[in-house]
Amino acid sequence: MSIQFPIYSDEYWLHYALQLAERAYQQGEVPVGAVLVRDNQILGEGWNQSISQHDATAHAEIMALRAAGLAAGNYRLPHTSLYVTLEPCVMCAGALLHARVERVVFGAYDLKTGAAGSVFDVLLDIRHNHQVQLTGGVLQADCITQLQAFFKERRLAQKLDKLNSTTTSSPTSTEN
Numbered sequence: 001m002s003i004q005f006p007i008y009s010d011e012y013w014l015h016y017a018l019q020l021a022e023r024a025y026q027q028g029e030v031p032v033g034a035v036l037v038r039d040n041q042i043l044g045e046g047w048n049q050s051i052s053q054h055d056a057t058a059h060a061e062i063m064a065l066r067a068a069g070l071a072a073g074n075y076r077l078p079h080t081s082l083y084v085t086l087e088p089c090v091m092c093a094g095a096l097l098h099a100r101v102e103r104v105v106f107g108a109y110d111l112k113t114g115a116a117g118s119v120f121d122v123l124l125d126i127r128h129n130h131q132v133q134l135t136g137g138v139l140q141a142d143c144i145t146q147l148q149a150f151f152k153e154r155r156l157a158q159k160l161d162k163l164n165s166t167t168t169s170s171p172t173s174t175e176n
């Protein structure tokens with residue numbers, strides 16, 4: 001990877017997560033990537049695969065937690081930091097608490113479903129017996145750009161699909 005950020009900085013790991021998100025993008029999935037780090041080493045990584053896996057829980061954070069749990073031989077993952085390109089949803093925030101992840105750093109805020117403060121405040125709710133350190137908005141512009149590019153492309157594809165289906169199946173259309 002290109003070294004444009006200080007090694008092991010938040011930006012460095014977010015940049016890494018962006019590359020994971022790119023894999024989701026290439027697979028037609030909403031581009032979200034996540035990497036779980038302990039002592040500056042990758043313990044697990046993942047990207048959104050809900051569509052291809054037919055699995056509503058296959059978000060990037062969950063995939064990273066699963067991989068890290070296997071690598072560590074433990075579902076508790078203390079002293080770890082999770083870097084993810086989009087603010088976690090309620091499900092992922094809950095999983096991060098169960099795993100005892102120490103710190104969460106995310107890129108883009110999700111103003112519709114974000115559970116790290118934007119809509120819900122799951123990660124910092126003092127009623128849980130574990131709270132995380134939270135940093136949002138790291139490499140935010142890059143993360144937003146990637147998501148917007150994906151949705152723009154998808155909308156365009158849907159428009160083209162619609163256009164094609166109306167021109168090929170319209171009963172009033174004159175063939176030849």
Ligand SMILES: [Zn+2]
Binds near residue numbers: 089093
């Ligand atoms: Zn999620």
